[in-house]
Amino acid sequence: MFGRCTVEYDGRAASSLGAGNRLLILKPDGTALVHTDEQRTPVNWQPPGSEHRAAVRDGRLRVRSVRENPDERLDVRFDRVEQVSALPVTGGRSVDVYGSEEDLRHRILDEPELVEPGFEPAATERATAAGPVDVFGHDDEGRPVVVELKRRRVGPDAAGQLGRYVEALARELPDGTEVRGVLVAPSVTDRAGELLAEKGLSHVPLSPPASSTTPSGDGRGSTTAPERSTDADDGAD
Amino acid sequence: MFGRCTVEYDGRAASSLGAGNRLLILKPDGTALVHTDEQRTPVNWQPPGSEHRAAVRDGRLRVRSVRENPDERLDVRFDRVEQVSALPVTGGRSVDVYGSEEDLRHRILDEPELVEPGFEPAATERATAAGPVDVFGHDDEGRPVVVELKRRRVGPDAAGQLGRYVEALARELPDGTEVRGVLVAPSVTDRAGELLAEKGLSHVPLSPPASSTTPSGDGRGSTTAPERSTDADDGAD
DNA sequence: GCCTAGGTCCCGTCC
DNA sequence: GGACGGGGCCTAGGC
Numbered sequence A, B: 001m002f003g004r005c006t007v008e009y010d011g012r013a014a015s016s017l018g019a020g021n022r023l024l025i026l027k028p029d030g031t032a033l034v035h036t037d038e039q040r041t042p043v044n045w046q047p048p049g050s051e052h053r054a055a056v057r058d059g060r061l062r063v064r065s066v067r068e069n070p071d072e073r074l075d076v077r078f079d080r081v082e083q084v085s086a087l088p089v090t091g092g093r094s095v096d097v098y099g100s101e102e103d104l105r106h107r108i109l110d111e112p113e114l115v116e117p118g119f120e121p122a123a124t125e126r127a128t129a130a131g132p133v134d135v136f137g138h139d140d141e142g143r144p145v146v147v148e149l150k151r152r153r154v155g156p157d158a159a160g161q162l163g164r165y166v167e168a169l170a171r172e173l174p175d176g177t178e179v180r181g182v183l184v185a186p187s188v189t190d191r192a193g194e195l196l197a198e199k200g201l202s203h204v205p206l207s208p209p210a211s212s213t214t215p216s217g218d219g220r221g222s223t224t225a226p227e228r229s230t231d232a233d234d235g236a237d
Numbered sequence C: 001g002c003c004t005a006g007g008t009c010c011c012g013t014c015c
Numbered sequence D: 001g002g003a004c005g006g007g008g009c010c011t012a013g014g015c
Helices: A101-110 A156-172 A190-199 B101-110 B156-172 B190-199
Strands: A002-010 A014-026 A032-035 A044-046 A051-057 A060-067 A072-083 A096-098 A120-126 A133-138 A144-149 A180-185 A202-205 B002-010 B014-026 B032-035 B044-046 B051-057 B060-067 B072-083 B120-126 B133-138 B144-149 B180-185 B202-205
Touching: A014 A060, A014 A072, A032 A072, A044 A060, A044 A072, A101 A120, A101 A133, A101 A144, A133 A156, A144 A156, A156 A180, A156 A190, A156 B156, A190 A202, B014 B060, B014 B072, B032 B072, B044 B060, B044 B072, B101 B120, B101 B133, B101 B144, B133 B156, B144 B156, B156 B180, B156 B190, B190 B202
Parallel strands: A144 A180, A180 A202, B144 B180, B180 B202
Antiparallel strands: A002 A014, A002 A072, A014 A032, A032 A044, A051 A060, A060 A072, A096 B014, A120 A133, A133 A144, B002 B014, B002 B072, B014 B032, B032 B044, B051 B060, B060 B072, B120 B133, B133 B144
16 A cells, blocks of 8 residues: 555554655565665564554544554554555565575585584584584594584674583583684674684684585685676666 | 566575565665565565666566675566556655663663662763673762663573673773673563673663653653553454 | 664574 | 574664
């Protein structure tokens, strides 16, 4: 729907939006989106699982979307409706994304020496008191190693996360066991690097594979994919 | 636009979506959104700042959206276009949200005793080597206190964040200065609670103000009508 | 430009 | 249901 409306939201937070022309999208799964002409993020919304209702109040259309847990309500009141469309969506609803953290894990399980020579993976998602460890294994001297994977450049939070896992594991292993921690990520910020150093953790610069296939080959360091010569022509206006 | 299309994305990651009817939204700020009939998150997109182009290739419409830094490209190829609309958006594009972390900060600056009796705020966003501290102050015995605010229930990450601030501040103050850390949030998870205990940090259960009605002197310019007598009528179907 | 952290984050997964 | 962590997170604010 498109038209002049006001939008009121109340739930986890609350907001109010004055009159203006906006696009309201109502999905059959209970999603509601209010979009203006800027930003990727809707100016107001309701997550899937909400219930949409429409009613006419004082001669105006009001669309209300409500959900529970948490209790939230979105009200869109229209002065004037410019357009309404019912669109029959078909086909795939999700995509497989290549270049995820999972792809990075596969890359490492295929070539453990990418972490370091002699590294031997033993488990993925190994449970600890602090949560599951991405890759758990042993180094060339048999010491336990916790590997935390990130698909992109990381900040202090990732260093903290790895530190928590290492500490949790050290606590659950026999007293005195030295547990090493390795952060595998394309790069780290300065502050994250300092934190890693403080905690005695290390960083291995490594990116997810550039494409879904070919676990070997370069990480997506700088240059773009050379192939994909698909239609080299540029589009008109 | 709505029609049968395929979608290819390549950039920070990569994805491919087979043919189907979807909604494509192109915004003048360079945003592109591809929505199916499920989920709040678009199945594919391009962030603001991208450049949209359209061209006909092999008798089919292709919409391409490209941006740089990072290099990313989204291609939507249409078999068939069911509908095209140009919608004149007007009016407000953003909302003031009530119940944010900022509101929680105002609440505490107005009533510091909510943190603890005798607490005296000294600064907000105080800079440390680990980043800015939400609220910095002193307790009834003059000890420095770091207050970290969260608008909702928090997990282990928030405990780690507060821990980093406390440690950074302890390092920059004279040797031996005891720095206290207080996490102000509606509630904490079990694991976060354990982490806080380990680090000698404490938790004060407190939420952002329920309504926009900031209790006395709001720092925010405007305030909406506080009551909002919710129209008691329920909508028809 | 990068870094840092908030968000009505959304979302899947596993307990 | 809650908890936990990933995400092409997005977005704002500093430096």
